[in-house]
Amino acid sequence: MCERCLDAAAGRGPVARRSILKLAALAAAGLALAPPAFAAKAKAPPKPENVLSPDAALRRLMRGNNRYVEGVSKRHDFKHEREPLSTGQNPFAGVLSCADSRIAPEYCFDVARGDVFVCRVAGNFANDDIVASFEYAVAVLNTPLIMVLGHDGCGAVDATIKSVKDGTTLPGHLPALVAAIKPAVEAVKDQSGDMLANAIRRNVALNVEKLKAAGPILKAAVDDRKIRVVGGIYKLASGSVELVA
Numbered sequence: 628m629c630e631r632c633l634d635a636a637a638g639r640g641p642v643a644r645r646s647i648l649k650l651a652a653l654a655a656a657g658l659a660l661a662p663p664a665f666a667a668k669a670k671a672p673p674k675p676e677n678v679l680s681p682d683a684a685l686r687r688l689m690r691g692n693n694r695y696v697e698g699v700s701k702r703h704d705f706k707h708e709r710e711p712l713s714t715g716q717n718p719f720a721g722v723l724s725c726a727d728s729r730i731a732p733e734y735c736f737d738v739a740r741g742d743v744f745v746c747r748v749a750g751n752f753a754n755d756d757i758v759a760s761f762e763y764a765v766a767v768l769n770t771p772l773i774m775v776l777g778h779d780g781c782g783a784v785d786a787t788i789k790s791v792k793d794g795t796t797l798p799g800h801l802p803a804l805v806a807a808i809k810p811a812v813e814a815v816k817d818q819s820g821d822m823l824a825n826a827i828r829r830n831v832a833l834n835v836e837k838l839k840a841a842g843p844i845l846k847a848a849v850d851d852r853k854i855r856v857v858g859g860i861y862k863l864a865s866g867s868v869e870l871v872a
């Protein structure tokens with residue numbers, strides 16, 4: 628979590644306090660997303676080009692992935708962005724990706740600071756902390772799109788398959804990961820084809836559904852078509868992202 632988020636969590640700093648107050652206002656308003664009075668108070672977004680519809684946000688992500696795959700990524704200078712981003716953020720997409728070092732959402736979608744709100748955990752599953760993070764992105768930062776991004780050859784999913792098959796308990800805190808990914812493994816155990824690939828895909832789909840159904844904030848935003856939640860698989864060999872949900 629970045630320093631500003633930590634500040635926000637701790638309620639420090641004027642921007643952080645405004646963000647927390649905005650969430651508190653949401654609660655007071657019965658969690659209705661962006662009522663007129665609420666919207667009127669919002670300050671101008673630091674990146675006007677990030678104010679997009681969910682569909683346009685997805686197109687921008689996928690165009691960025693195309694540039695990345697083709698080796699024609701843009702240059703993203705911190706110097707040009709630091710002033711507007713020092714006082715706020717309005718990312719046009721949220722990405723839930725695996726912690727795998729080969730998956731780098733900012734690189735693979737060719738985006739800059741302030742463009743994507745990224746949550747990462749091995750196995751890219753949405754626990755309460757991840758759901759809360761995206762609630763913040765949607766309700767406070769007005770992010771219109773969330774993508775759950777799995778990848779082929781995922782070690783976390785593979786370890787879960789082995790643990791389920793062998794009936795073994797992994798050491799340390801790893802059982803928590805296994806418990807979170809297990810529903811996807813169980814769901815594909817009788818499916819034909821490659822079990823790892825099937826489980827990776829199912830894990831993405833299940834977590835897309837989980838985020839869509841996460842009431843009251845995300846579910847309301849999906850129902851009101853303010854946001855879309857989609858799923859993708861990152862291909863390690865090519866760098867391309869395939870939409871699967």
Ligand SMILES: [Zn+2]
Nearest residue numbers: 725727781782
């Ligand atoms: Zn992984």
